[in-house]
Amino acid sequence: MRFEALVVGLAALCLAASGCKKEQGGEQAATKQAAQGEQRPLRLGFFPNITHAQALVGNGSGDFQRAVPGIELKMFNAGPAAMEALTSGSLDASYVGTGPAINTFLKAGRELRIIAAAVDGGAVLVTKTARTPAELKGKTLGSPQLGNTQDIALRHWLGAQGLKVGQDVTVTPLSNPDILGLFLNGKIEGAWVPEPWGARMVAEGGGHILVDERDLWPERRFHTTVLVTTAKALKERPEQLEKLLRAHVALTRQWQQQPEAFITRVNESFGKVTGHPISEPVLKDSFSRLEPALDVLPGQLQQAAEHAKQLGFIPSSDLSGLVDTSLLKKVMGEQGAQGAPR
Structure with missing residues (x-):
């Protein structure tokens, strides 16, 4: 009996030691993986x-x-395309519209995280002749992409006006440059677009802003652009993401505190990547409807998700876990940025 007890005891010790080694090995692997993540x-x-x-x-x-x-x-x-790169591991973070962010969160394992807001406002419905919703009957309107942020906003608004897409009004997804070209040629009545395309339709095509989307949201605030990452990146690359957020906060403050200088810098950078800077009148008109943002509005995201679900673009409107602003709060706390731009 004593011998059997000794054998059992030794076996238990071996198992415990093995378990400890495995646990320590797992912790070391996780630490090593996180360290490698920070190095990349x-x-x-x-x-x-x-x-x-x-x-x-x-x-x-x-x-x-x-x-x-x-x-x-x-x-x-x-x-x-950006969200596909993010979920496949080809990106660690991205600036993106709320529509693709919500869609990716719900359809790709709920791994996406919104870590900060970036830009509010800047979307309008521009028309050529219509001055009331009723005057849109029988007309064709454009949107940048089927199911994107502006497309959902347009379809939801039309429904709220009692206008049925495909019956009363035709909505055609088009690229923003194509929208402008067709509008200038009188091929479409108008479109729901982000800036600077709305301002260009007004300046170059004699358009009329029928709806400024800010008027449809509480406090006239809705996110046009947010900064996103993944749960994995937050775990493996917190220091790098924290540094990115410091830069994001600093740039947002510059926009709030010196808007004219910042807008000039935006146009210079825009000109470098596209080869065509925006004309001064269009630039100023565009930015009159854009605002810098940092804090995320969960209620606004929830409402946007419910609109998309009603239209059949997403299977659920449950956004629990989507927003994680822990790093943003840390950065703003360190910088005394509680009073930073919204």
Whole structure:
């Protein structure tokens, strides 16, 4: 009996030791993986749009490169492509519209995280002849992309006006340049677009702003652009993301405190990446409807998700876990930035 007890005791000790080694090995592997993650360059996505103002300036001025040594910036033309890169591991963070962010969160394992707001406002419905919703009957309107942020806003608004898409009004997804060209040629009545395309439709095509989307939201605030990452990146690359957020906060403050100088820098950077800076009148008109932002409005995101669900673009409007502003709060607390721009 004593011998059997001794054997059992030794076996238990071996198992415990083995378990401890495995646990320690797992912890060491996780620590090593996180360390390797911090060593790799942070990869940040953005679009050549003025609604990605901080990203344009941060890229063009080298602010991002100084804040996050080795950072790699990648430019995209549409939200879905950027979000695919993020979820596949080709990106670590990105500036993006709320529509693609919500869609990706709900359809790609709920791994996406919004870590800061960037830009509010800057979307309008511009028409050529219609001055009331009723006058849109029988007309064709454009939107930048099926199911994107502006497309959902347009379809939801039309429904609220009692107008049925496909029956009373035709909505055609088109690229922003094509929208402008068709509008100038009288091929479409108008479109719901982000800036500077709304201002261009007004300045170059004699358009009329039928709806300023700010008027549809509480306090006239809705997010056009947010800064996103993944749960994995937050775990493995917190220091790099924190540095990125410091640069984002600094750029946002510059916009609030010296708007004219900042807007000039946005246009310079926009001109570098596109080859065509925006004319001064269009630039000023565009930015009259854009505002810098930092804090995230969960209620606004929830309402946007409910609109998308009602239209059948997403399967659920449950956004629990989408927003994680812990790093942003840390950065703003360190900088005494509680009073920073919204």
